Amino acid sequence: MRKESYETRCEMAVMHDKFLDNLTSAMAKKQYTEASWLCYAIFEQRIGRIVEKHIKKCPKGRRSKNEKPVSITTKLVCLKKLCKQKYGPYADFDKGLLDEIGVWCKQRNDLIHGLISLEHYKKYDKEFKNLATSGAPLVERLYTEATKVREWCRKDNQFEKFPNMKCQCGHRCICEEE
Numbered sequence: 751m752r753k754e755s756y757e758t759r760c761e762m763a764v765m766h767d768k769f770l771d772n773l774t775s776a777m778a779k780k781q782y783t784e785a786s787w788l789c790y791a792i793f794e795q796r797i798g799r800i801v802e803k804h805i806k807k808c809p810k811g812r813r814s815k816n817e818k819p820v821s822i823t824t825k826l827v828c829l830k831k832l833c834k835q836k837y838g839p840y841a842d843f844d845k846g847l848l849d850e851i852g853v854w855c856k857q858r859n860d861l862i863h864g865l866i867s868l869e870h871y872k873k874y875d876k877e878f879k880n881l882a883t884s885g886a887p888l889v890e891r892l893y894t895e896a897t898k899v900r901e902w903c904r905k906d907n908q909f910e911k912f913p914n915m916k917c918q919c920g921h922r923c924i925c926e927e928e
Contacts, residue, residue, distance in 0.1 A: 770893075773886060782875070782882040789885030790858055793851055796892050797825050800899050804838060807912040826852045835913040839902035847891050854885055 754762070769788060776785035826848050832838075833845040861877050864870050870877060 766893075770889070773889060777882060777886055780879075782878040785882035786858060786878050786885060789882065789889050790855070792889050793855065793885075793892065794822055796896050797822055797829070797851075800829065800896055801825050803899055803903055804832070804909050804912075807909045809912055822855055823852060826855075831915050832913070835915065837913055838907065838909045839899040842898065844891065844895050847888065847895060851888055851892065854881070854888055857881060858885075 769792060773785055773788045773792070776782070776788060829840065829843070830845055830848050832840040833843045833848070858881055861870060861874070861881060865874060
């Protein structure tokens with residue numbers, strides 16, 4: 751796990767506060783397309799940071815930097831399996847939240863990839879509203895769960911040997927080499 755400087759971590763906290771404020775503002779102004787994009791960006795970033803906490807323990811080789819990045823869905827599956835195994839801080843992680851984020855991401859992808867279509871073009875405002883109003887509470891819950899993981903790590907808890915589990919990564923881990 752990379753360890754940023756205290757200054758960098760403080761700057762990241764300010765950044766997160768800013769993006770949460772932006773999400774709250776977009777929701778208040780009924781800017782649901784923007785709010786949906788913010789939700790997705792936050793999901794990607796938070797899930798990635800959670801995975802970084804344990805990934806050094808994964809026995810699989812790392813992906814090279816020029817390989818295609820792994821999708822958020824694959825990262826969610828990894829975390830769900832670690833929850834099931836009760837691995838470290840994931841013993842108390844809200845696995846249902848990961849399922850809900852996965853469903854949300856699928857809905858978002860279906861909307862984005864089909865936006866310019868007869869199926870969506872007359873109702874995309876409503877669809878983005880539904881996406882944003884269901885995504886914003888998930889963002890709050892994800893921050894709560896990420897805080898639990900961070901606090902677990904701060905208490906000098908150590909991840910044990912990585913559980914033996916089948917995953918979608920094949921022979922390489924979901925994270926890039928450093």
